[in-house]
Amino acid sequence: MIDFAALPSPCFVLDERRLRSNLELMKSVQERAGVTIILALKGFAMWSTFPLVRQYLKACTASSLHEALLCVEEFGEKAHTYAPAYVPGEMEALLRSSSHLSFNSLSQYEYFKPLIAKAPHRPSLGLRVNPEHSDVGTALYNPCSPGSRLGISVEHLKGALPDGIEGLHFHALCESNSYSLQATLEAFEAKFGRFFDQIKWVNMGGGHLMTNDGYDVDHLVDLLTSFRKKHGVEVILEPGSAVAWRTGELKSTVLDVVTNRGVTTAILDVSFTAHMPDTLEMPYRPVVRGATDPQPGKFTCQLGGLSCLSGDFMTAYSFDAPLKAGDTLIFEDMMHYTMVKTTTFNGVQHPSIAIWDEDGTARIIRTFEYLDFKNRLS
Numbered sequence: 208m209i210d211f212a213a214l215p216s217p218c219f220v221l222d223e224r225r226l227r228s229n230l231e232l233m234k235s236v237q238e239r240a241g242v243t244i245i246l247a248l249k250g251f252a253m254w255s256t257f258p259l260v261r262q263y264l265k266a267c268t269a270s271s272l273h274e275a276l277l278c279v280e281e282f283g284e285k286a287h288t289y290a291p292a293y294v295p296g297e298m299e300a301l302l303r304s305s306s307h308l309s310f311n312s313l314s315q316y317e318y319f320k321p322l323i324a325k326a327p328h329r330p331s332l333g334l335r336v337n338p339e340h341s342d343v344g345t346a347l348y349n350p351c352s353p354g355s356r357l358g359i360s361v362e363h364l365k366g367a368l369p370d371g372i373e374g375l376h377f378h379a380l381c382e383s384n385s386y387s388l389q390a391t392l393e394a395f396e397a398k399f400g401r402f403f404d405q406i407k408w409v410n411m412g413g414g415h416l417m418t419n420d421g422y423d424v425d426h427l428v429d430l431l432t433s434f435r436k437k438h439g440v441e442v443i444l445e446p447g448s449a450v451a452w453r454t455g456e457l458k459s460t461v462l463d464v465v466t467n468r469g470v471t472t473a474i475l476d477v478s479f480t481a482h483m484p485d486t487l488e489m490p491y492r493p494v495v496r497g498a499t500d501p502q503p504g505k506f507t508c509q510l511g512g513l514s515c516l517s518g519d520f521m522t523a524y525s526f527d528a529p530l531k532a533g534d535t536l537i538f539e540d541m542m543h544y545t546m547v548k549t550t551t552f553n554g555v556q557h558p559s560i561a562i563w564d565e566d567g568t569a570r571i572i573r574t575f576e577y578l579d580f581k582n583r584l585s
Contacts, residue, residue: 209563211458217477217558221455221542223565229418229450230263240431242442245287247413248274250447250543254281255572268445272297275304289335302326309333309376333374334359340394341379345489348381361398373407380414382448385427408441415444418452451542461534471508473530478512480519481552485544496537498524514553551580
């Protein structure tokens with residue numbers, strides 16, 4: 208149990224024991240299904256945990272040169288790299304830093320093909336394709352929405368795959384279950400199955416929320432095993448949220464409580480837009496420890512962020528007792544898609560980063576100061 212009194216505010220804190228539990232489940236899926244699971248840095252790039260993560264997962268997936276370099280320097284492995292487009296001046300470094308490299312279009316592959324042919328290190332090359340099937344309900348997170356820029360649609364692949372392509376990559380899920388994957392695989396096989404005898408691997412992207420309560424892990428294992436054996440290819444998965452799902456919290460403190468026109472707001476030392484941006488983008492309503500949806504007879508208030516953005520707030524929560532300045536509020540499940548997306552908007556103090564070790568002690572990994580804000584600017 209994390210002792211939040213031992214931590215500064217604001218602070219992201221990861222529970223090492225819970226992270227290991229997630230990793231053990233994912234290792235079990237790897238071994239039972241005979242597949243490779245890698246860490247998607249776009250969802251969780253807390254590299255101070257990499258010594259633990261690499262005991263269970265084999266590599267990382269990168270969506271940029273900087274992520275690929277982080278994988279090499281801190282994880283100790285070359286990255287599985289994909290980006291919607293590659294910057295010409297970065298390609299040589301990407302080739303050195305990648306074990307796998309997937310292209311988003313045939314034109315990008317053809318553009319970089321001469322440079323790749325001359326490179327001393329040549330990653331295994333792939334194409335990201337669009338199966339044009341997804342049950343992701345939020346358009347912002349749906350890679351297969353009509354007209355999506357992500358992936359090659361089957362109409363652009365005539366005959367055989369281009370020379371040098373060894374794999375196909377798709378990503379169509381977002382915090383989804385195994386039955387969503389099953390439906391996506393059926394669309395993928397129907398559209399691209401004729402190319403399977405030309406490739407060595409299939410990367411099924413992210414969005415496999417196998418560490419969530421109620422996820423049918425046995426069905427996932429059966430599905431992956433069947434696909435791998437049927438088509439004779441290596442299967443790779445790169446979940447983002449699943450690795451850090453419910454492994455840590457964000458500690459915050461109430462700074463003030465104000466009431467205007469009958470609406471009460473507790474203003475916190477954190478910001479939804481700067482520190483929890485998915486709560487506004489997805490959007491979703493974060494769980495606050497000890498709070499409920501509005502209930503008659505209870506103290507009810509909005510939660511306001513510290514920035515000056517008018518929309519930096521969450522609508523009403525109810526509490527057993529009135530909130531006051533100095534009270535601690537704990538936001539649940541704040542490890543994935545938080546630290547990787549935070550900003551220093553308004554110069555708001557960035558939360559510290561801590562690990563609650565398995566031995567029951569706090570380890571402060573990073574604190575942020577004025578120069579962290581200043582040095583991002585010019």
